Amino acid sequence: MTDPEYARFFKYFDEEEVAKTVEPVLGKTRRHFVILATLLGCGGKEEFEVRLPQALDASVTPTQVREIVYQGTAYLGMGRVRGFVDIMNRVFTSRGVKLPLPDTTEQKDVERVVKGEAAQVEIFGPGMKGFSKSGPEKTVAIRRWLSANCFGDYYVRSGLTLQERELVTFCYLAAQGDTTAQMAAHAAGNLKMGNNEEILIAACLQFAPLLGYPRTLNALAVVEKAAHPAK
Template sequence: MDRIELCREKFKELFGGEPVKNEGTDPEFMRILQRFIFGEICYTGDLDNQIRELITIVVLAVNQTLPQLKAHTQASLNVGCTPVEIREAIYQCAPFIGFPKTLNAIAVINEVFTEQKIALPIQSQETIPDDQRYQAGLAVQEQFYGNEWKGRYEWLTEEYAEAVPRFLTEFCFGDFATRTGLDAKRRELLILVIHAALGCAGDQIKSHTKGAMKAGNTPDTITGALLHAMPYMGFPRLLDALNAVGEILEGE
């Protein structure tokens, strides 16, 4: 099949309808968009529809492109992602994009869930009591990132030198990485994609590439995930991320 036929096939899988032909005010642009994303990008690499849609929704949450997030939340359900998986992917954005943007994204996915008569709130995925956030978070942090962060902020005054790494451990890892609903492999891959979508490069991308690989992601999966994110975040951020990832993969 050519990319027009592939686009039609993928679009139906995701959205249950037909791609644009001549409808709307800008059919030419929509044909370029749809044929590239759904006729080419979605067939490059071996990622399945479910992880592709989870990648898409976290990038859309990062960018706060909320109408598209609504469409892809429905697409995620259409290809078999569970409400829990979708919610956990969005929750995982919070340490990196902040609470307000995450709340905006949560409102959008909950709108879709309500339309689909999915009961809210969705079942809890918490696994640890509040007083174990640090130790449980530290176990995950050291598993995937070692102790490279230790001592990095000793130049701060005593209060902040203690608080910054503790908040990193308790919030990023204790509050989120200990939750069920997403396995570590997918969670770490999505964290890497979130950093790429934010425009992070250098040390943070390198660190999260190592973490994603320790969680079981292959170089091909990492490359495929970043490429899939490209139409939603742009080529410059893809290339910046690949440059940093390449330094890690070439050293393996």
Template structure:
């Protein structure tokens, strides 16, 4: 009887362990460790959760993200979460790098962004980048109401920032979706960027994996809201 119970327990353990390993394998196929780290770093930076951000930054470096790639994610966050959250994120990253250096860890600096012509037409470049990302020309009453915000979006966000080649469009959109989900109360923008993500080779399954990461690691309410928005996007 005892032998039977032991065998049964071992079988259950192996089945459960196998299921967990399989799920982890599937998650890594959907979003690699670098992408998962970008999501976590972005969400915690947007929330101002510096304690969890510190953990995410360490994991990001351990996953193979370079120092400059993480800097780029943190800099991009100011466009969505504001300068204070972005600067706090960068300060936290400086602390992490110093602690790792003292531990004898040598992190990879990585490539710098390619230089650009300061006399370039930033508005034209930004308009082109935005159109490519969205899949069509962007218009709206809010841009007619306050035309300067349209100029700022095109020249700076989609020009200056998205022109930088340290991160891919796919990586930038994963960061943006995670940040918007983390901020909360910006569902229209979250929905828009989920659509933009899918227009830039982020699959529905990858977005679902992103939502699952947020739910399990950032907060249940954050994950539930992101799931609701994703369901609306996929329904259309």
């Protein structure tokens, strides 16, 4: 950062106030998951390149980083993720990480649908059974792609647990904005997977220095409704 005054007061807020509030809840590794996924979601390439070495220093593994970046494609699209893949590999190379990392994509096409839909059922409940073939015929392709591609190509990969994947998905959604319906569904999915209200609030608080207050407050409101639907 080229402005020392700005760097000084931002660093104080980020490291002394935010980190010391959220890290006791999230833990160091999961806090960095949230940071990386949030920067992907908002398109923060420059800050991602700064934060990625910090994540690796905090024992986030290259495989975990790769999975966070890859999974972002399902929620952000290649148009926004390609540049992050290049940054990731550039940082890995500078730190002596042998590339490419081991390939974990082995399932056949039919397995993508079956395994992806099984992940949807585990996260969202039995109402997701048969999702890939449900609904109007004219839009059945998008539901099949959600099962086969979003969940079958990304969620079922090794490297991150389903619980961790749901948390980073919530971060992608909160960071890009205009995703209230999807945030609500994935807030509920997070709660079902064991990311309780305290964890989700801590993730939202970590958004503040990265996304600013409007999107942080929007995400907190979604978490409140998901955790207390009767209110």
